[in-house]
Amino acid sequence: MDTYEEVRSIGLGNFGVTRLMRNRDTGELVAVKTIPRGNHRINKSAYREIINQRSSTTAILTHTHLAIVIEYASGGELFDRIVDLERFSEDEARYFFQQLTWGVSYCHHMSSMLHSRPKSAVGTPAYIAPEILNLQEYDGKVS
Numbered sequence: 001m002d003t004y005e006e007v008r009s010i011g012l013g014n015f016g017v018t019r020l021m022r023n024r025d026t027g028e029l030v031a032v033k034t035i036p037r038g039n040h041r042i043n044k045s046a047y048r049e050i051i052n053q054r055s056s057t058t059a060i061l062t063h064t065h066l067a068i069v070i071e072y073a074s075g076g077e078l079f080d081r082i083v084d085l086e087r088f089s090e091d092e093a094r095y096f097f098q099q100l101t102w103g104v105s106y107c108h109h110m111s112s113m114l115h116s117r118p119k120s121a122v123g124t125p126a127y128i129a130p131e132i133l134n135l136q137e138y139d140g141k142v143s
Helices: 040-052 078-085 090-109
Strands: 004-012 017-023 029-036 058-061 065-071
Touching: 004 029, 078 090
Parallel strands: none
Antiparallel strands: 004 017, 017 029, 029 065, 058 065
């Protein structure tokens, strides 16, 4: 990890911390996810994370952590932008919706969202629909 210097912490997930780091040699900004090594559950999650980060440039294994170096996306979270603006114009909403649908389409095309067991719920808890967390079927009438 001597190649990188920490700029700031940019996120905290279920299994580790993500930090904005600068490559000391090139000045390039990258995101580095660090996952503590140890129990079997975390190791399985770390393995899945590496598989999901196909654009990962480097995986660094230390005695205590696995560090995954990935591209830094500087735009921040869409959720934060929605909260800050409170309202989008039609053009802004169209732009973000188009970006989201292209992203989902790309993931499907690359088979990175393929699940062999549909009963498995996958996602970030803050963004998962309540009926998914409660293992209930979606009922459009309720909405």
